[in-house]
Amino acid sequence: MRSPHDDAAVADTLHTILSSVTDLLGFELATISLVQPDGALETVAVAGTSEAQLALMGHRIESSVVESELADAEEWGPLRFMPHDRMRLPAERFVWVPQDVEPTDDPTRWHPLDVLVAPLRDEEGRLRALISVDSPEDRLRPAGEDRKNLERFIDQTRPAVLNLIERSELAAQLRLADAARLVVREASSELSIQSIIDVTQHAITRCFDAFGMWIQTFDEDGDGKGVIHASNGAEIRLSEDIRRIARPAARMMWDAQLVAVIGQDSVRPAVLTPEHENQIFDFMRTIEVTSMLFIPLGAGKECLGNLVLTRHDDARADWSDMEQRVALDIGHDLGRALLNARAFERERRLVDELRELDSYKSRLVATLAHELKNPLTSILGHTEILGASPDLGAAERTSVGAVERGAARMQRLVDDLLTLAHAGDPHTPFTPTPVDLHAAVLEAVDLLRVTVNHKALDVVVEAPEDSIKVLAEPDGVEQILSNLISNATKYTPEGGRVTVRLTPMKRYVRLEVSDTGLGISPRDQEQLFSEFFRSTNPEAVALPGTGLGLAIVQRIVERHRGRIHFTSELGEGTTFTVTLPRA
The missing domain is CATH 3.30.450.40 (GAF domain)
Structure with a gap:
């Protein structure tokens, strides 16, 4: 020391x-x-x-x-x-x-x-x-x-x-107190109460020359007795009576902005009855301490818990006025840290619930899609057999064709639902590998060659000569490219231009898909990544689609810890920009 x-x-x-x-x-x-x-x-x-x-x-x-x-x-x-x-x-x-x-x-x-x-x-x-x-x-x-x-x-x-x-x-004590307060304030960034104690306990016990410390936090609903968090992994077992005494005492002391010294030679705090004090003395004897400093913790008007510091040396059983003032200051700092930790815990629980809900939705969608896939396959198979029959008349062939087109559209929808469910399920294992993005772009463009040639589109790929690899799932990259590039070719009129540009950066690779097509109205831009959203533009509605393509792309990009955004002018075209982690 x-x-x-x-x-x-x-x-x-x-x-x-x-x-x-x-x-x-x-x-x-x-x-x-x-x-x-x-x-x-x-x-x-x-x-x-x-x-x-x-x-x-x-x-x-x-x-x-x-x-x-x-x-x-x-x-x-x-x-x-x-x-x-x-x-x-x-x-x-x-x-x-x-x-x-x-x-x-x-x-x-x-x-x-x-x-x-x-x-x-x-x-x-x-x-x-x-x-x-x-x-x-x-x-x-x-x-x-x-x-x-x-x-x-x-x-x-x-x-x-x-x-x-x-x-x-x-x-020296003021220097230690300043150091302790600094440590406690820095602990506000910790995300759990036990982490706050682990970070601050050495500074606090040293500042006050204390033997040990623990924190009792109160439940938010105000009904429970709170949780005990001890330093150095120690186990502090407080009786039900002691816990019940601590809560109202801490609240009264927080309102009065006071701390309390509890020991055989100290004046009994006004918030304690003689019976309460005797119960506390009995407890102190079981843990072999001679005095305690009881400090309320809070933020604003809310009392969040209490901090207890102990000494087991009769010669140091007293707590100076300065120590009590510093302790009250630390009670404010720790209170704010506890409030932050509590808020984070609430957010974490909410995120867990939302993630579980999202996972349930994904599983439900995947289950329904699987259940639809088998009968749709059967329908398409039988319509193909019916269509090949020489005995069908013109009217019957028209009906069979309508059934086949409807079933094919439903099958595309089912496939997209399965892809969306897989991409959005947080429990789906994520197994990225290095993927050559340039080669994947060329393959995606090649698969759309029929559409490109039919509409006489000018498709340009701008990329460095060296291979550009991203850390991603190959199927996910394929989905991103096929959706973005096929949308660009679909919504670009004949003779238009589609540009795919790859730009390597230090930690990411930027993918840009630009077109000279229909563009997107400001009203439609607000819902562009929503599931099943279809444009209000009559020209766009006339083209087939499930309204899931961009929602799938967004889910996959987020799954890869990437980012996606777009710029668009109605009638002038659209540019989608995706960043993915560089391998």
């Missing part, structure tokens, strides 16, 4: 204070050790020789060990003197022993293993720092005026050092 005192300005100030000891009070060595978050005393400033600085900087010792030695030390006002012969632990754990100083038994002289320190305590009596002085220049134990000067120095220095520690810790 990074020390809250890792600040160059703090170290410089502490070193300046120590320089007064070495320069004015006649000691060759002085150090300041600060109590770290883990309870150890760590030396953060040293005034003395470079050899001593190298040996002592960063030196650590458990504060409990120091407290034990201080209890038996001689009291010199604010100082504590520990003669080398009365220490229980080796003095080397406390001081640096220079190699060139000779030990002595003279009680007035300074022994290399003597320890003289000044414990600096805050208003609550907690040890926060330790000033140590060593190696008096006169090699005598401080007495008389020398000791009084040293005591005055400690009395004057104590508030300055404690204020410096407090400001340093406050600044």
